Amino acid sequence: MARLGREKQPPEVAIGLDIGGTKIHAGVIDRDGTILHMIGYPTQTTDMPLIEHIKRIAGEALHWQRHAMAEAEVIGIGIGTAGQVEWPSGIIRYASELLPNYTGTPLKEIITSAFGLPVIVDNDVNVMAITEARLGTGRNVKHMVGLTLGTGVGGVVVANGVILRGKWGGAGEIGHMPVDFKGIPCICGGIGCLEQYASGTSIAARYHERMAAFGETADSPPDTREVVRRWMAGDTAAIEVMDDAFRALGAAIAGLMHLYNPELIVIGGGLADIGEPLLSRIRKEAYTRAMPSFAEGVPIVRAASGNGSGMIGAALQLWEYR
Numbered sequence: 218m219a220r221l222g223r224e225k226q227p228p229e230v231a232i233g234l235d236i237g238g239t240k241i242h243a244g245v246i247d248r249d250g251t252i253l254h255m256i257g258y259p260t261q262t263t264d265m266p267l268i269e270h271i272k273r274i275a276g277e278a279l280h281w282q283r284h285a286m287a288e289a290e291v292i293g294i295g296i297g298t299a300g301q302v303e304w305p306s307g308i309i310r311y312a313s314e315l316l317p318n319y320t321g322t323p324l325k326e327i328i329t330s331a332f333g334l335p336v337i338v339d340n341d342v343n344v345m346a347i348t349e350a351r352l353g354t355g356r357n358v359k360h361m362v363g364l365t366l367g368t369g370v371g372g373v374v375v376a377n378g379v380i381l382r383g384k385w386g387g388a389g390e391i392g393h394m395p396v397d398f399k400g401i402p403c404i405c406g407g408i409g410c411l412e413q414y415a416s417g418t419s420i421a422a423r424y425h426e427r428m429a430a431f432g433e434t435a436d437s438p439p440d441t442r443e444v445v446r447r448w449m450a451g452d453t454a455a456i457e458v459m460d461d462a463f464r465a466l467g468a469a470i471a472g473l474m475h476l477y478n479p480e481l482i483v484i485g486g487g488l489a490d491i492g493e494p495l496l497s498r499i500r501k502e503a504y505t506r507a508m509p510s511f512a513e514g515v516p517i518v519r520a521a522s523g524n525g526s527g528m529i530g531a532a533l534q535l536w537e538y539r
């Protein structure tokens with residue numbers, strides 16, 4: 218009887234790239250989601266096109282691995298990026314002016330041919346959901362809806378353990394789900410989208426509008442963080458703006474509960490840092506709007522995985538879709 222080989226397998230790692238509107242992070246990540254090495258650069262460059270900048274950063278992460286962890290096997294490069302991503306071709310279907318000349322970029326193809334490694338590209342919210350599902354609050358959960366409240370509002374739907382993608386990969390664009398059909402016009406061309414009420418950008422903008430309506434002026438208008446601080450301090454205009462944000466989120470989440478019957482709602486993004494004062498209001502508004510049979514026993518919680526979760530999820534894709 219042949220003896221089984223006992224050769225030690227080299228440890229596997231993947232490169233994770235998180236491409237945001239302001240920063241790009243790259244890391245060397247193992248299959249447990251541990252960050253072994255990490256680098257970060259501003260997204261905006263003056264000396265080279267964005268795609269060359271991305272290649273340079275990926276190359277730097279690989280360079281570290283080759284020198285500091287030569288014994289490891291790099292199984293591929295996973296990318297989570299801002300913008301709309303076609304799945305599984307990894308073409309950027311649309312990106313705002315924050316990422317200039319990015320729309321139409323065949324990102325997966327370019328990075329594959331640059332490094333000769335398997336490459337998986339998805340949008341930033343979908344890869345964060347992988348981190349949350351494997352390492353965070355979504356462990357042991359098959360049906361989950363995630364929202365990120367930051368500069369914009371992102372969303373992801375996980376059904377039966379699989380990210381819902383739709384026709385070309387755009388499913389889960391919760392930020393542009395209308396919550397008021399007579400509401401505020403949105404940059405997307407729609408009316409009354411959730412993002413117009415519940416993103417950090419819109420919270421600040423709506424507060425500035427109220428200040429102007431009251432005849433108040435400020436040299437440096439308060440940012441989202443300051444609006445939140447004023448809300449917690451009982452400022453009337455800030456309360457009005459935040460009440461609208463919570464009602465909009467409640468309407469959206471109730472709709473999502475009815476559509477997808479999730480076990481768990483996860484809230485991430487910069488605004489989630491407010492913690493319980495934010496979550497308790499979102500719960501109140503969502504639970505009163507959803508049918509009890511859909512809302513009962515569905516926790517609305519803050520994402521457990523914080524900074525780096527986009528980069529980690531980007532890398533985890535290599536094992537996820539193996």
Ligand SMILES: [Zn+2]
Binds near residue numbers: 404
């Ligand atoms: Zn919209």
